[in-house]
Amino acid sequence: MGEHRIQLDTPLPLPCGATLPNRLGKSAMTEGCADHLGRATADHERLYRLWGRGGTGLLITGNIQVDRRSLERPGNVRIEGPQDAEQMRRLSAMAEAGQENGAHVWAQIGHAGRQAPAGACPEPVAPSSVPLKMLRWQQQAPRALREDEIENIIWRFGNAARVAKEAGFRGVQVHGAHGYLISEFLSPRVNQRTDKWGGDLKARARFLLEVIRTIRAAVGPDYPVGLKLNSADFQKGGFSHEDSMQVVEWLNHEGLDLLELTGGTYEHLSLLGVKVDNQFEREPPRASTAAREAYFAVYAAEARGIAKMPVMSTGGFRRRESMIGALNDGTCDLVGLARPLCVDPDISAKLIRGDVDETSVYEHTTALSEAEKQNLLPDEIQTATVLGQQAFFFMTLYDMAEGRLPHVNRTLPGAQAELVAREDLITRNLI
Numbered sequence: 001m002g003e004h005r006i007q008l009d010t011p012l013p014l015p016c017g018a019t020l021p022n023r024l025g026k027s028a029m030t031e032g033c034a035d036h037l038g039r040a041t042a043d044h045e046r047l048y049r050l051w052g053r054g055g056t057g058l059l060i061t062g063n064i065q066v067d068r069r070s071l072e073r074p075g076n077v078r079i080e081g082p083q084d085a086e087q088m089r090r091l092s093a094m095a096e097a098g099q100e101n102g103a104h105v106w107a108q109i110g111h112a113g114r115q116a117p118a119g120a121c122p123e124p125v126a127p128s129s130v131p132l133k134m135l136r137w138q139q140q141a142p143r144a145l146r147e148d149e150i151e152n153i154i155w156r157f158g159n160a161a162r163v164a165k166e167a168g169f170r171g172v173q174v175h176g177a178h179g180y181l182i183s184e185f186l187s188p189r190v191n192q193r194t195d196k197w198g199g200d201l202k203a204r205a206r207f208l209l210e211v212i213r214t215i216r217a218a219v220g221p222d223y224p225v226g227l228k229l230n231s232a233d234f235q236k237g238g239f240s241h242e243d244s245m246q247v248v249e250w251l252n253h254e255g256l257d258l259l260e261l262t263g264g265t266y267e268h269l270s271l272l273g274v275k276v277d278n279q280f281e282r283e284p285p286r287a288s289t290a291a292r293e294a295y296f297a298v299y300a301a302e303a304r305g306i307a308k309m310p311v312m313s314t315g316g317f318r319r320r321e322s323m324i325g326a327l328n329d330g331t332c333d334l335v336g337l338a339r340p341l342c343v344d345p346d347i348s349a350k351l352i353r354g355d356v357d358e359t360s361v362y363e364h365t366t367a368l369s370e371a372e373k374q375n376l377l378p379d380e381i382q383t384a385t386v387l388g389q390q391a392f393f394f395m396t397l398y399d400m401a402e403g404r405l406p407h408v409n410r411t412l413p414g415a416q417a418e419l420v421a422r423e424d425l426i427t428r429n430l431i
């Protein structure tokens with residue numbers, strides 16, 4: 001490995017002056033552990049302490065919501081308005097638990113927009129009233145936001161960042177990807193507004209840019225502000241790759257510290273590697289070993305050619321060789337990991353030491369039973385498998401948060417049943 005300049009434990013300086021301890025970042029994962037008031041709990045503390053000891057340099061939290069009316073999931077942490085002393089104490093405990101061994105914990109801040117679960121969010125909102133095409137999720141068409149509500153949500157993002165900083169998080173990341181509100185504003189499919197918030201790409205990007213500016217003004221110049229952005233939605237007439245690269249150029253003037261590249265929406269689950277409609281049509285550059293497994297690496301590399309801020313690539317990284325390769329061949333400055341950290345919180349330390357060549361995940365070994373598959377079309381099998389696996393990882397996160405070892409022998413239907421029961425309970429307590 002001597003020929004590689006950058007190793008997994010090479011620190012990463014950020015434009016604002018902070019330095020991340022190494023090149024492995026935990027990508028955001030919604031924990032679902034908040035209490036009925038949206039406050040952080042002892043479960044968050046336990047989970048972040050575990051990850052903080054595991055060698056990952058940057059720990060991005062699951063998305064913290066800025067509005068209780070638009071949750072991404074029941075059990076989200078919420079930061080709305082000024083926080084009471086108890087919530088501040090709990091947020092601080094969560095940040096400190098993750099940071100006591102030198103990792104940086106960043107709060108991911110988001111608004112679910114139309115991708116809000118029906119039970120917990122009776123009136124979903126979006127830039128325009130375009131319904132989500134995803135069964136069993138939000139059947140109701142979202143209500144188009146009024147302009148005063150848009151201004152209010154921008155304020156809420158700034159407020160949440162200020163609170164996160166005060167609570168001791170060492171940075172924030174804006175969730176601008178995966179079909180949630182910011183991503184909906186960027187998409188011409190979902191944003192059909194004719195006022196200043198919709199129209200051409202510049203107008204559709206206004207909401208994102210205003211959010212970033214408001215946050216920067218709230219936290220000052222020396223505090224890390226990151227963004228998770230889709231490299232594309234991979235949907236016809238959606239936010240395209242060309243759009244994404246243009247937005248990256250505009251972001252160069254906004255004082256961002258880290259740009260995480262991902263892709264897809266709930267309507268198109270490429271974020272988790274589901275391959276439909278040939279969305280991964282771009283040919284990986286021959287030099288890139290990462291692109292064979294890390295499905296957005298080729299897009300990250302392109303963004304990195306434009307971006308003035310460091311780039312993080314997330315999605316599919318599993319082999320140590322690919323990670324080191326990506327850090328040295330111009331693909332990215334930071335490697336993002338999510339699912340591997342659901343089953344092994346210490347995986348980063350093992351990768352850094354060279355104890356393992358790859359991460360163990362169960363996404364390839366967990367499958368639907370033959371009986372479960374019987375009434376499904378091939379496409380539906382893939383989506384059902386991915387959603388079942390998602391439930392599997394949600395449940396292993398609960399295991400760790402509650403002090404158990406991750407139980408990796410669950411079946412997908414078993415994981416789903418457990419998850420549904422839990423979320424029903426949380427939703428009932430919310431209302």
Ligand SMILES: Cc1cc2nc3c(=O)[nH]c(=O)nc-3n(C[C@H](O)[C@H](O)[C@H](O)COP(=O)(O)O)c2cc1C
Pocket residue numbers: 027028029030061062063108175177178228262271272314315316317336337338339340390393394
């Ligand atoms: C259990 C779970 C929860 C997730 N929650 C979030 C989230 O809150 N915010 C976000 O931006 N992405 C979320 N994601 C997506 C991941 O951050 C990441 O982009 C994706 O899992 C691909 O990375 P991987 O192949 O290393 O798992 C989640 C993924 C999983 C598996």
